[in-house]
Amino acid sequence: MHSSYTFTAESAVFDEQNLVSAAGLVPVLELAEQAGLSRLIDEHVDLPSTRVKSGAVNPAGKLTSIISGMMCGADSIDDAGVLRAGGTPRVFNEVYAPSTLGIFLREFTFGHANQLAAVARGHLAALAARTPLLAGGDQRAFLDIDSLLRPVYGHHKQGASFGHAKIGGRALLRKGLSPLITTLSTAHAAPVIAQARLRSGKTGSGRAAASQVKQAIHTARACGATDTIMVRGDSAYGSKKVIETCLDEHVEFSLTVSRNKRITAAIECIDEHAYTPVRYPGAVEDPDTGALISDAQVAETPYTLRLGRNRTITVRLVVRRVKDASHPDDGLLPVWRYHPFVTNSELSTTDADITHRKHAIIETTFADLIDGPLAHIPSGLFAANCAWLSCAVIAHNLLRAAGTLAGGNHAAARGATLRRDLVNIPARFAAPARKPTLHLPAHWPWQTSWKALWTNVISYPTAQPRAA
Numbered sequence: 001m002h003s004s005y006t007f008t009a010e011s012a013v014f015d016e017q018n019l020v021s022a023a024g025l026v027p028v029l030e031l032a033e034q035a036g037l038s039r040l041i042d043e044h045v046d047l048p049s050t051r052v053k054s055g056a057v058n059p060a061g062k063l064t065s066i067i068s069g070m071m072c073g074a075d076s077i078d079d080a081g082v083l084r085a086g087g088t089p090r091v092f093n094e095v096y097a098p099s100t101l102g103i104f105l106r107e108f109t110f111g112h113a114n115q116l117a118a119v120a121r122g123h124l125a126a127l128a129a130r131t132p133l134l135a136g137g138d139q140r141a142f143l144d145i146d147s148l149l150r151p152v153y154g155h156h157k158q159g160a161s162f163g164h165a166k167i168g169g170r171a172l173l174r175k176g177l178s179p180l181i182t183t184l185s186t187a188h189a190a191p192v193i194a195q196a197r198l199r200s201g202k203t204g205s206g207r208a209a210a211s212q213v214k215q216a217i218h219t220a221r222a223c224g225a226t227d228t229i230m231v232r233g234d235s236a237y238g239s240k241k242v243i244e245t246c247l248d249e250h251v252e253f254s255l256t257v258s259r260n261k262r263i264t265a266a267i268e269c270i271d272e273h274a275y276t277p278v279r280y281p282g283a284v285e286d287p288d289t290g291a292l293i294s295d296a297q298v299a300e301t302p303y304t305l306r307l308g309r310n311r312t313i314t315v316r317l318v319v320r321r322v323k324d325a326s327h328p329d330d331g332l333l334p335v336w337r338y339h340p341f342v343t344n345s346e347l348s349t350t351d352a353d354i355t356h357r358k359h360a361i362i363e364t365t366f367a368d369l370i371d372g373p374l375a376h377i378p379s380g381l382f383a384a385n386c387a388w389l390s391c392a393v394i395a396h397n398l399l400r401a402a403g404t405l406a407g408g409n410h411a412a413a414r415g416a417t418l419r420r421d422l423v424n425i426p427a428r429f430a431a432p433a434r435k436p437t438l439h440l441p442a443h444w445p446w447q448t449s450w451k452a453l454w455t456n457v458i459s460y461p462t463a464q465p466r467a468a
Helices: 025-035 035-045 059-071 078-084 096-107 110-130 209-222 241-246 261-268 349-370 382-406 407-411 416-422 445-458
Strands: 140-149 161-167 171-185 189-200 228-233 252-256 297-306 312-321 336-343 427-430 437-439
Touching: 025 035, 025 059, 025 110, 025 349, 025 416, 025 445, 035 059, 035 110, 059 078, 059 096, 059 312, 059 382, 078 312, 078 407, 096 261, 096 382, 110 189, 110 349, 110 382, 140 189, 140 209, 140 349, 161 382, 171 209, 171 382, 189 209, 189 261, 189 349, 189 382, 189 407, 209 228, 241 252, 241 297, 261 297, 261 312, 261 336, 261 349, 297 349, 312 349, 336 349, 349 382, 382 407, 382 416, 407 416, 407 445, 416 445
Parallel strands: 140 228, 228 252
Antiparallel strands: 140 171, 161 171, 171 189, 252 336, 297 312, 312 336, 427 437
């Protein structure tokens, strides 16, 4: 492909006042208002102006500007300036400058950031009621909890400290902040973020996990998860507090446990013939024998957990074992590596193992956040970064809801794909006889999906009234 014209240095001019660079914001923000975003912000966020006079005025307008910038791909405060270009200020009101948004974020305290987190939870529940965001939630829903470390640089980031990270398979210490994320998904729906909390980089992965799991369970039920809820996590979250929380809330759990003397003794008591091969989705079969090209095997045994206040419970200790790749296959006896987890579900042994390993779906959410609003931690103030994280949660869930309305592959697409196909679509805005019209590119590859989103949102009969 090459240019059809010969351009000169004067051929490019930034003078189009009616060009909207992200026309997809029109249906997406309308969907946000139908789920009551501005109303929830006005109800929950009570932010005084303490640093700069009038810095905290109109939180609904400023927060929706930040969220809109994130849905366009903004990963810093300055990137929100894209909303002020071309005809976007004509299509939307209350479009604020990045400097104004930065002043606003610095007005947040940790308590106000928690107020915004409550907005994110309430808005997710409203989106789940408005869209098929959690299809299959009336059967079994999954809450996956995990943490990640986002690197920061410089000496003026509040809360930044050195925490453990793994890069290229190597464990190392890295300076950063550590968000704790809990996602909500079903067998038929991609994960959304039910709860998020920003912590210091050196914070242990399992710190405050029990309280976050409890809040996420309440959020899941508010989103329509009326049947079974299963909490999944790795060994950092297989603690007594998390298990007690799951039991108190009457939900299932599937949590990896760390190896200790009692766990090792229980594994050694499992009969060798009790192990059965497990067939994972997409497993490869040997064309000659039909056997699975995998050495993974699973077995289970009862195990008694000792909880607090002299409380005990008998659970299922499911053990997955694979051959240790560091030892040759021609040895006299195979050398196995064991991966135990505990669960109270009624699934079969193999199904319990397959379901537990699907906890890795939370990594897709991490990838979306790292490739989007959490590519950088923008502010030097910890509370401002907590508010930024809550805005990122709202933006992620909004994009996910828009994808479900668009249908097709967009229902489970990556955040970058949703931004490219549904949000960052250019359009020329015109309003002849005060009839607003968006002139979109002809032959847009995802025109059918975009029109499905537009029709489902704009033609919705019971739109929520906007806050004054």
